[in-house]
Amino acid sequence: MPPEFGAPGPTWGVVSTQAESPAVTAAFAAWHAALGAARIHIYLDAPDDETMTLLAQIPACSVVACDRGYWRGVQSGKRPRGQERRQVLNADHAYAQESVDWLLHLDADEYLWPERPVPEVLDGASVDALKIANVERAFRAGVPQRTIFDGVFRAQVPPERSDILDPDIARLTSGGLSGHVSGKAFAPKGRQGLLMGIHAPRLGRAANRRIRRDYADGLRILHFDGLTRKHWIAKTARYIAREEKGPTRHQLPWRATLAEELSAEPDLEAALAGAHDRLKTVRPDEEARLAAEGYILDLSFDPAPALAAYGLAASVDLSAATHDRWMEEAGAGLATKAKPAR
Numbered sequence: 001m002p003p004e005f006g007a008p009g010p011t012w013g014v015v016s017t018q019a020e021s022p023a024v025t026a027a028f029a030a031w032h033a034a035l036g037a038a039r040i041h042i043y044l045d046a047p048d049d050e051t052m053t054l055l056a057q058i059p060a061c062s063v064v065a066c067d068r069g070y071w072r073g074v075q076s077g078k079r080p081r082g083q084e085r086r087q088v089l090n091a092d093h094a095y096a097q098e099s100v101d102w103l104l105h106l107d108a109d110e111y112l113w114p115e116r117p118v119p120e121v122l123d124g125a126s127v128d129a130l131k132i133a134n135v136e137r138a139f140r141a142g143v144p145q146r147t148i149f150d151g152v153f154r155a156q157v158p159p160e161r162s163d164i165l166d167p168d169i170a171r172l173t174s175g176g177l178s179g180h181v182s183g184k185a186f187a188p189k190g191r192q193g194l195l196m197g198i199h200a201p202r203l204g205r206a207a208n209r210r211i212r213r214d215y216a217d218g219l220r221i222l223h224f225d226g227l228t229r230k231h232w233i234a235k236t237a238r239y240i241a242r243e244e245k246g247p248t249r250h251q252l253p254w255r256a257t258l259a260e261e262l263s264a265e266p267d268l269e270a271a272l273a274g275a276h277d278r279l280k281t282v283r284p285d286e287e288a289r290l291a292a293e294g295y296i297l298d299l300s301f302d303p304a305p306a307l308a309a310y311g312l313a314a315s316v317d318l319s320a321a322t323h324d325r326w327m328e329e330a331g332a333g334l335a336t337k338a339k340p341a342r
Contacts, residue, residue, distance in 0.1 A: 009119025010101035012186065013039035015094040015196070017066070017087045018108040019046040021326040023316045024148070024227065026054040027303040031111055033060045034306035036118060038100050043090040058310050066090070084198060091196035095187065102130070102186040105196055109224040110134070110184065113299065116218040122186065127212045129200045130186040134221035135297060136177045141281040145320045148227040152287065153297040156181050164289055168278050172254045176295065178279050179225035186216070222301060225280075228320045232280060233272040234332060 014032045018025050029040050040061045044051060047065035055061045064070060066086070071079045074093055080086050091105045102122050104112065112132070114121070122130065135153040139145060156175040157165055165176055174181045180199070187194060187201035194211075195202050203211050226232025240259045258275060265271035282296065290296040307313050326332075 009117070010122040011038040011099075012102040012104065012118055012122060013037050013041065013094075013098060013100040014104050014106055014112070015041040015043070015091050016106050016108060017043040017045055017090045019044070020108045021323060021330070022048065022051040022054055023318055023323070023326070024108055025051050026058075026312055026316050027149075027307060027318060028106075028108055028111070029055055029058050029061045030306040030310050030312060031303040032106075033058050034309055035112060035114060039098065041090075041094040041098075043094075045086065054312060054315060057312060064090070064093075087198055088196065091198070095189070095194075095196045098189055101189055103189065103196065104132075104184060104186045105198060106184060106221070109227060111222045111224075111301070111303075113220045113222050113301070114218060115220070118219070121216050121218050125186075125188070125214065127214045128188065128191055128194055128203070129211055129213045130188075131183050131200065131213055131215045132185060132219045132221050133183045133215065134177075134179075134181070134223045136179055136223045136225050138176075138296075139281045140287065141277075141283045145228060147318045148320055148323050149224065149301050149303065149318065150320070152282065153222060153299055153301075154282070154290065155295045155297065157290070157295050161293070164293065164295075166278075166283075166286060172257060172275075173279060174254065176290075177223075177225075178254065179223050184221050185213075222299070226276070228323055229273065229276050229280075230324045230327060232276050233269060234327065236272055236275075237268060 014037050016028065018028070025042060025044075029042060032040050037060055040058070041064070042055060042061060043064045043066050045066050047067060052063055052065070055063050066079075068077070068079075071077060074089055080089065087105070095103055106112070112118070135155045137149075137151045138154045139151045143150075145151075154176045156177050158175060162170045162175065169176055172178075182199040185200040187196055193204045195204050200213070201211070226235060236255070236258075240255055262268065262271045262275070282290070287296050291298075304313060304318065307316050
């Protein structure tokens with residue numbers, strides 16, 4: 001992992017709404033704490049004792065159990081049905097009480113990757129949104145997955161270079177990315193009229209100015225869109241089912257195309273497994289071609305040292321097999337009505 005970045009300068013924190021396995025949530029919190037986050041706000045959408053026990057060992061971590069008592073205070077007793085709405089309300093809740101200088105909203109499968117100290121990047125920034133571009137994890141074809149963080153990272157290929165992509169990937173993804181391409185953004189504390197958002201802060205209705213944006217130099221978001229093959233299949237199936245009922249705010253065009261192509265398939269799980277192998281893996285020749293032009297990054301991501309720093313190494317199993325077993329036990333598979341992964 002990158003060295004611990006405790007450099008002097010502006011303080012920063014992370015906020016995330018999660019309903020993942022204890023191992024996933026603990027790895028997320030430990031990683032960002034080891035990077036130097038002064039505060040990590042974790043909102044547990046489905047609170048459980050094991051996760052809360054693990055997070056209690058990370059001093060920078062602030063945990064909120066999103067139970068009925070919490071929602072009574074935030075939403076007059078009504079838990080919003082929409083995942084995105086809950087995320088925004090939780091992020092706003094953290095931003096309103098936060099004492100750090102900058103706050104970043106991330107999903108459970110997103111990790112900040114700094115190439116230089118975060119305070120150094122934030123120092124002197126005077127914008128409302130400091131945007132961070134994302135890259136997306138891809139699996140190497142034919143290489144069995146051991147941990148939920150195995151693989152390489154694929155950066156978005158611009159439309160004018162789509163010829164270097166496999167035709168299927170160029171047609172069904174956004175330049176090789178099957179997840180979002182919006183990135184995430186730091187929001188400064190105390191800026192008048194500013195509210196948190198999922199991908200970037202926003203201005204309240206009373207604000208009489210436009211939001212000012214800039215891109216962070218030296219920061220990336222690593223997006224693990226589908227922690228395992230089974231996870232991606234279940235997640236994609238739920239999103240497709242939800243979007244069939246009507247357009248959603250963060251609908252990705254490729255899902256509609258994929259859903260149409262798979263609509264006649266008798267076995268949805270098998271069809272989605274095939275789609276995963278087409279879209280989420282890179283062959284050796286493809287990897288070499290993309291790497292030569294800077295679109296494949298081998299960053300050797302591993303949160304295990306961060307977990308060890310907080311005494312959690314023996315308590316957290318990051319293997320893909322253990323994660324898939326957790327999905328089965330938690331009822332987060334294809335045929336369930338479980339909440340989408342964050």
